[in-house]
Amino acid sequence: MNTAINYINILKKVYQSIEAIESKGETAKYIPELDKVNPNQLGVYFLSNSNIEYGIGDYQTKLSIQSISKVLSLSLAYKLLGERVWERVGVEPSGNPFNSLIQLESDNGIPRNPLINAGALVICDMLVSQLENPKHDFLKFVREVSAYKEINYCESTAKSEESVGFRNKALCNYIKSFGNIENHPDVVLDFYFHMCSIQMTCQELANTFTFLAFSDETSVLNVRQTKRINAIMQTCGFYDESGEFAFKVGLPGKSGVGGGIIALHPEKYCIAVWSPKLNEKGNSYKGMKFLELFTTETELSIF
Amino acid sequence: MNTAINYINILKKVYQSIEAIESKGETAKYIPELDKVNPNQLGVYFLSNSNIEYGIGDYQTKLSIQSISKVLSLSLAYKLLGERVWERVGVEPSGNPFNSLIQLESDNGIPRNPLINAGALVICDMLVSQLENPKHDFLKFVREVSAYKEINYCESTAKSEESVGFRNKALCNYIKSFGNIENHPDVVLDFYFHMCSIQMTCQELANTFTFLAFSDETSVLNVRQTKRINAIMQTCGFYDESGEFAFKVGLPGKSGVGGGIIALHPEKYCIAVWSPKLNEKGNSYKGMKFLELFTTETELSIF
Amino acid sequence: MNTAINYINILKKVYQSIEAIESKGETAKYIPELDKVNPNQLGVYFLSNSNIEYGIGDYQTKLSIQSISKVLSLSLAYKLLGERVWERVGVEPSGNPFNSLIQLESDNGIPRNPLINAGALVICDMLVSQLENPKHDFLKFVREVSAYKEINYCESTAKSEESVGFRNKALCNYIKSFGNIENHPDVVLDFYFHMCSIQMTCQELANTFTFLAFSDETSVLNVRQTKRINAIMQTCGFYDESGEFAFKVGLPGKSGVGGGIIALHPEKYCIAVWSPKLNEKGNSYKGMKFLELFTTETELSIF
Amino acid sequence: MNTAINYINILKKVYQSIEAIESKGETAKYIPELDKVNPNQLGVYFLSNSNIEYGIGDYQTKLSIQSISKVLSLSLAYKLLGERVWERVGVEPSGNPFNSLIQLESDNGIPRNPLINAGALVICDMLVSQLENPKHDFLKFVREVSAYKEINYCESTAKSEESVGFRNKALCNYIKSFGNIENHPDVVLDFYFHMCSIQMTCQELANTFTFLAFSDETSVLNVRQTKRINAIMQTCGFYDESGEFAFKVGLPGKSGVGGGIIALHPEKYCIAVWSPKLNEKGNSYKGMKFLELFTTETELSIF
Incomplete structure (x- = not known):
């Protein structure tokens, strides 16, 4: 068949x-x-x-x-950090709309999974810590995996999202307040908005x-x-x-x-x-x- | 292999x-x-x-x-009612502990899925409405599916759960208050406690x-x-x-x-x-x- | 002036x-x-x-x-039990609609205050435990406080509320599941519905x-x-x-x-x-x- | 007496x-x-x-x-805007810890009251919009009300709070995402941290x-x-x-x-x-x- x-x-x-x-x-x-x-x-x-x-x-x-990129960043983080990834992000469905902050409060800043915005921000933070030149190195990884050398970020989309991304900024600062973001929120967010713009x-x-x-x-x-x-x-x-x-x-x-x-x-x-x-x-x-x-x-x- | x-x-x-x-x-x-x-x-x-x-x-x-029986009651309800089942219960993971009432409040009494207690109670209510002799007919269905004629409820376990099942009673009455239970909560709960005791x-x-x-x-x-x-x-x-x-x-x-x-x-x-x-x-x-x-x-x- | x-x-x-x-x-x-x-x-x-x-x-x-009676039952419980009342019910505003179950979950069955339904049910449970003949003795207290001897319950209102009081039944069973109701929920609810019917x-x-x-x-x-x-x-x-x-x-x-x-x-x-x-x-x-x-x-x- | x-x-x-x-x-x-x-x-x-x-x-x-200043900023906003203040912030107790984001989600970005952080940030936003030189003009108001001319902000405290104020940044961006902050969150937060440092x-x-x-x-x-x-x-x-x-x-x-x-x-x-x-x-x-x-x-x- x-x-x-x-x-x-x-x-x-x-x-x-x-x-x-x-x-x-x-x-x-x-x-x-x-x-x-x-x-x-x-x-x-x-x-x-x-x-x-x-x-x-x-x-x-x-x-x-956009969010499809979250699977790529997760894959790279998993490759680099192995099972340590799961110390900072869960694997459970969230049962709530994609940008909800409610569960973060009861879960002390550990996002439910790496594919909701909160979890993707934590994964981005891991990559910012791990990669020498985060935006460049991540793009290199995507190009290698896909075998398309010309895949790229879209700067205007990244800028467009940054200009209205108050909820993601809220999320990132909120997780930071629980100590589950290592780098400065602005740096993590810049990486995140670029990642999504691929x-x-x-x-x-x-x-x-x-x-x-x-x-x-x-x-x-x-x-x-x-x-x-x-x-x-x-x-x-x-x-x-x-x-x-x-x-x-x-x-x-x-x-x-x-x-x-x-x-x-x-x-x-x-x-x-x-x-x-x-x-x-x-x-x-x-x-x-x-x-x-x-x-x-x-x-x-x-x- | x-x-x-x-x-x-x-x-x-x-x-x-x-x-x-x-x-x-x-x-x-x-x-x-x-x-x-x-x-x-x-x-x-x-x-x-x-x-x-x-x-x-x-x-x-x-x-x-126990809760494994929820798949059996769901199967029978699905067989009897077809897609109408999903008008009264969702198919999304709940993202919360199994007996949580929080989501019911924001979801107006529609349980997130039929495998959490809330959803299973709604399925039980459907069966109580559909079956002529609910406890007898459900057991007959289980016996037929399994091909073991002597499968049975355990009355002492059903009674044991009834005696401490305050949270399930709370759930059933709560869903009833939203109008998503048709029968008297006591009847639905009796069916539910028996079902779980198989x-x-x-x-x-x-x-x-x-x-x-x-x-x-x-x-x-x-x-x-x-x-x-x-x-x-x-x-x-x-x-x-x-x-x-x-x-x-x-x-x-x-x-x-x-x-x-x-x-x-x-x-x-x-x-x-x-x-x-x-x-x-x-x-x-x-x-x-x-x-x-x-x-x-x-x-x-x-x- | x-x-x-x-x-x-x-x-x-x-x-x-x-x-x-x-x-x-x-x-x-x-x-x-x-x-x-x-x-x-x-x-x-x-x-x-x-x-x-x-x-x-x-x-x-x-x-x-109706709920005005909650102040009277609270007063009687306070008179009988003194500050021990506050071991089982708080004194904070709830910030949520009057019959919400959400806070009970995070507060482990301790209602926020005695004037929301959840708290009033716990107070009723205290009176059921303390009074020899709860409905009779509470009415006696109200008559003495008011100096009107003919104040009474309205049986038809109590029955009317019982017939639709699924949310209060849910609340009472839920609190019972946390161990903060001593008596059988049905007894507490009967007292509650009568109290409200004065x-x-x-x-x-x-x-x-x-x-x-x-x-x-x-x-x-x-x-x-x-x-x-x-x-x-x-x-x-x-x-x-x-x-x-x-x-x-x-x-x-x-x-x-x-x-x-x-x-x-x-x-x-x-x-x-x-x-x-x-x-x-x-x-x-x-x-x-x-x-x-x-x-x-x-x-x-x-x- | x-x-x-x-x-x-x-x-x-x-x-x-x-x-x-x-x-x-x-x-x-x-x-x-x-x-x-x-x-x-x-x-x-x-x-x-x-x-x-x-x-x-x-x-x-x-x-x-610190937060005592929230009464002063509220007073100035009330003086300037009258009852319009209550279109953007409520007057109900929050029933939750002071920096909770949960209620904002269900209340669509309208803080429960002006004395929790969320509400104070909205009041600060009003003042930023109303005052020509917000930090200067607010201080002037406080000095007039108190009759102490030398009352001042503490720059090192304001800076100290800014450096760890991730939760307030989260709150401000979150409310902005609901449209209830008019100015750039960074400007509102700078005013807020100064106000608290008095x-x-x-x-x-x-x-x-x-x-x-x-x-x-x-x-x-x-x-x-x-x-x-x-x-x-x-x-x-x-x-x-x-x-x-x-x-x-x-x-x-x-x-x-x-x-x-x-x-x-x-x-x-x-x-x-x-x-x-x-x-x-x-x-x-x-x-x-x-x-x-x-x-x-x-x-x-x-x-």
């Missing part, structure tokens, strides 16, 4: 269905730079263990990967995440670490909609407010979907629909 | 390791009847799609399945859950519904330790305060582990360790 | 103003029995240290005193509270205890609107969902106001307006 | 008692500059409507008034607050406004210990982490107490004890 022809036919069919529906969401208006993007784009890139590669729609247009096409995105989808192809993380990152994506990758995504799509994945979603079926395939309008939980409206239909049609989820 | 001999050898080896360690946990002292159980027992039963069946230790001793051996438990592990063998739920129940077990099956379980074990599963754990690898195997002493999150101390080591040794998790 | 003629003139003038405005609130519809009351009534009774007594409007109609006229209400307004006239509580009860009424008497009441009215007082309010100026006067329609915080709409205007006109508040 | 001789005798007697007890608290160690103060000081200054003035102990030593002796402090104690002596605020500020001090002046202070002391007042407390009996007297060691709620250990004993001995509280 899982032959090359099937995947491509299903991708085409699902693409047509999703393209046809009206996207009820809105772009991330609170970040001025993201609001400028043409909201009606839809791109998909698929990549299987049997070397099938297939792109459709706007899969060669750059998108701001631009990739769907094709680049899918290729980047092969290090998590096909665990033996790479030496970035060992098998055990790879499985653990995938488990965290499964339980925490979609903020307050993580359970819904597991329930309806059934794959580890991560979304960003730029409208991108990466999802992967361990050892089988890796898929990047992008459409800028977001549903009320902050995940791509069409992206979520696409993946739900895709796993239904392929009858392939991890469950 | 995944041949019969390997599974059995690994089970033996892991059993020896886990049997040897000291169990740091404690039995569920707050339920008088559960506190009477010999705390040092350890039983395992394994069942694969290639018809390997293997039991070790106390796998033929009856245990109180007794099974590890062997019975593993056999019971084959309807979720091997989706085509049974007509209880369709493939799509089966995947969804598995997804909910993955994200919500271990209370506040669900992320940790996904992270370290990487399988859908469900635990109970009687010390039992069921876990399954869809289409591959189903495993029941039991040891009464609980860790601080309320999950079997040795059971968690066993499964962590087992999936490490077999290198088989869904991630 | 504070002469007899002035008080009465001001009371008349304020009554006219408040009677003329439209009451935007609604009666406590969730308690069937309270919803039957004619919502347009307005009664006031005033009683000063210089023996001025003056009633206007519906001051001789019985009203359900009926008084405004005249009876004002006379009852003279033991707190004029501290030397009575031996119910000593001066120090009287001041403390008044302080608690000041900071906690109006649920989530206590600050607003201190801000706008500036007197210790207590409201009930029956639409009654008692307020007092220590050593100067005692005033009962009643109008059934409630504002969104659950306090009498016209009652609050009346007292605000009255203290503005008399230029007499404790501040 | 309330004659000159009595006040002074009682002050002496209470001073002796309190001086003799061991102070179990600790100074505010988290602000480096405050931790340098000799912790064993105790000063009191009393000022009555009958022109009795009496100082005892270290009443002429400068202390950092230094006064007990004598200066008591004299400063006469504008709230004796309402007709001054034209800073009208009678109605004065009563309202006093009501807010009563219900919100001592963070999570406000109810306890009303209960045990029974006066409107305000404390600061420098160990100062101002309290006043409207139209009767004004008293400043200072001792640097703080109890676990962040209020002066000996200061609280002093005032409790003082109002017990004088039998004069507002209740």
Whole structure:
């Protein structure tokens, strides 16, 4: 059933269905730079263990990967620090909207997981402490993992987010007040805003995440670490909609407010979907629909 | 690698390791009847799609399945009501200890998922409304699914829990105050306490859950519904330790305060582990360790 | 300035103003029995240290005193147990709606103060433990304090509240789960629902509270205890609107969902106001307006 | 009873008692500059409507008034903006520790009252918007109200607090994210840290607050406004210990982490107490004890 022809036919069919529906969401208006993007784009890139590669729609247009970058920074921190990472950040779903400060208060500044903003800020702090030239070294890592040398930050997006990022500033200072940020909050935030501003096409995105989808192809993380990152994506990758995504799509994945979603079926395939309008939980409206239909049609989820 | 001999050898080896360690946990002292159980027992039963069946230790001793029963009541409600189930209960991890009332307040009486106590009470309420003779009919369903005709409630455990179940009474009355319980709280609670008191051996438990592990063998739920129940077990099956379980074990599963754990690898195997002493999150101390080591040794998790 | 003629003139003038405005609130519809009351009534009774007594409007109609009774049960418990009362209930404003369970969770079952439902339930539990015949003995106390022998419970209101009192049942069972209720929750709740059902006229209400307004006239509580009860009424008497009441009215007082309010100026006067329609915080709409205007006109508040 | 001789005798007697007890608290160690103060000081200054003035102990030593300054900034904002102040900050006690962010989340960035840090930051933002030269103009106001021309900020304390004030930075950015801060958070915070750094002796402090104690002596605020500020001090002046202070002391007042407390009996007297060691709620250990004993001995509280 899982032959090359099937995947491509299903991708085409699902693409047509999703393209046809009206996207009820809105772009991330609170970040001025993201609001400028043409909201009606839809791109998909698929990549299987049997070397099938297939792109459709706007899969060669750059998108701001935003929170998807949190998986990359986590991977680098995990590679550098090993299990010590978990002394400063948990692995439990947060059960609260993505920027909530409530749990930090009861958890004494230890974020619930590394894929919510609070946890990503702590991971950024680890990288700022570990890397000689944080922004440069992190970009180097992303380029190596993805094998695309020209991947880069978008300075205007980073600046745009900095100008309105009061909640992230609140989070970072709050965690600092608990002692779980080592560096100056301004330095950590600058790294964080740059990290989120990375631009990739769907094709680049899918290729980047092969290090998590096909665990033996790479030496970035060992098998055990790879499985653990995938488990965290499964339980925490979609903020307050993580359970819904597991329930309806059934794959580890991560979304960003730029409208991108990466999802992967361990050892089988890796898929990047992008459409800028977001549903009320902050995940791509069409992206979520696409993946739900895709796993239904392929009858392939991890469950 | 995944041949019969390997599974059995690994089970033996892991059993020896886990049997040897000291169990740091404690039995569920707050339920008088559960506190009477010999705390040092350890039983395992394994069942694969290639018809390997293997039991070790106390796998033929009856245990109180407790919250594991929530998956069974959910399955029956899902079978009877279909997607309408999700109008009254969510599918998101709760991010809070298992008996928390906080989220109910902000969520207007809609429990986050059906595997926390609040959600299970709402599911019980659905069954009380749907079934002609709730306790009798639910037991009939469990017997059919498991193919063990003599599975039964333990009246003394049900009574024991009723006598100290003030928090569940609080939960049920609280949800009723939001209008999300249709029947009288006392009736719903009586059903709930009985449901939790069901007794099974590890062997019975593993056999019971084959309807979720091997989706085509049974007509209880369709493939799509089966995947969804598995997804909910993955994200919500271990209370506040669900992320940790996904992270370290990487399988859908469900635990109970009687010390039992069921876990399954869809289409591959189903495993029941039991040891009464609980860790601080309320999950079997040795059971968690066993499964962590087992999936490490077999290198088989869904991630 | 504070002469007899002035008080009465001001009371008349304020009554006219408040009677003329439209009451935007609604009666406590969730308690069937309270919803039957004619919502347009307005009664006031005033009683000063210089023996001025003056009633206007519906001051001789019985009203359900509801939460105002919490001050009476607290006074009796304080009289019987002294400072031991504060081992099981705090004296801090709750800062949350009156029936919130959130704070109980973080405070381990110790209610913030005795005038929110949770705290009043703990006080009821103390009285159930202390009194030989709780309902009879409490009524006897109220009759003695008020000097009205025919004050009584309203059985139909008590029954009406019991039939819908799921949130109070939740509260009581929840506190019991923390060990801060000694008796069976059903017994405590029965006492609580009866206590709240007491009926008084405004005249009876004002006379009852003279033991707190004029501290030397009575031996119910000593001066120090009287001041403390008044302080608690000041900071906690109006649920989530206590600050607003201190801000706008500036007197210790207590409201009930029956639409009654008692307020007092220590050593100067005692005033009962009643109008059934409630504002969104659950306090009498016209009652609050009346007292605000009255203290503005008399230029007499404790501040 | 309330004659000159009595006040002074009682002050002496209470001073002796309190001086003799061991102070179990600790100074505010988290602000480096405050931790340098000799912790064993105790000063009191009393000022009555009958022109009795009496100082005892270290009443002429400068202390950092810290949060006591919040009453002064509130007074100036109230004078400048009138009732519009309450559109951006509430008047309800918070029921939570003084720097909690939880309530801000559920209250959409409207702080519960102007005497917790969150509310004081919003008041500071109002003053930054209203005043031409905020720091200069506010100091001018304080000097006028107090009639001490040499009152000043302490630059080293302001700098010390800025260096560790991550929680206040978090608060300010968080409120900004809800749109309830108009100016740049850094500007508001600079004003806030300076405001808190004001230094006064007990004598200066008591004299400063006469504008709230004796309402007709001054034209800073009208009678109605004065009563309202006093009501807010009563219900919100001592963070999570406000109810306890009303209960045990029974006066409107305000404390600061420098160990100062101002309290006043409207139209009767004004008293400043200072001792640097703080109890676990962040209020002066000996200061609280002093005032409790003082109002017990004088039998004069507002209740």
